Amino acid sequence: EWGYTKKNGPYTWHKHFPIARKGLRQSPINIVPRKAEYDDALTGIPLWVFYREEDDVMLENNGHSLECQITQLGYLTGGPLGNKLFRLAQFHLHWGADDTRGSEHTIDWKQFAAELHLVHWNTKYGSFAEAVHKSDGLAVLGVMIKSGVENPVFSVVSDNLGGLIQPHSEDTIPFSLDPTDLLPGDIRAYWTYEGSLTTPPLFESVQWIVFKEPVEFSPSQLDALRRLIDSDGNQMQDNFRPPQPLKGRQVRASFQ
């Protein structure tokens, strides 16, 4: 089973998933703001997020991340997606053993303490499973997380991880959460590029949209994530893939 240790981590994934090294659009990447190309077409069609509040939050420790399965109908469109309609399937996170690392995307090589991924699939394919390996199948919103004040919305999750410590455990917590409230205040400023899933099977099916504005989690909220156990029986931390070669791709910016 793949993971993030020396034995089964990102530098070994190519053995079972050759696309890890052979792929032309692998993620994450290092984003260089001054080399990103401002594209006024992106500002022409604002990014539209239409999420609904999840009444009960369905959480899963899937062995390599903490995932929240979305049951409500939530949609994303606009920006680099044009008039294509994408449906929110789940969100999950990647984080470090300490605040100096944890994000997957880096900005001028700066790593944040964690990164939130909101995973959407193109509704023209009818289901996530059909969309996951199509070149225009997925859109993932990436939110950088830095250590700071408590995030009151995420505390619904971080305060209720008692039943999720063991790998492959699930728990529905009797609280509501609107995924919109996990996004940064300004979602007009982002970088976007064509990439892949950052975990095996590493399908090259993702339009990445990485917001410029980070959000904050408190040290204790980050520590709550680090207490989860992964499928190798270790503390779940440093569950991030390092940046991958750009291979000629152009990163576009929605702002100047």
Ligand SMILES: O=S(=O)(O)/C=C/c1cc(Br)ccc1O
């Ligand atoms: O946002 S990523 O970490 O690239 C998504 C990975 C991912 C892979 C599979 Br397979 C299913 C759901 C997922 O969210």
Ligand SMILES: [Zn+2]
């Ligand atoms: Zn992810």
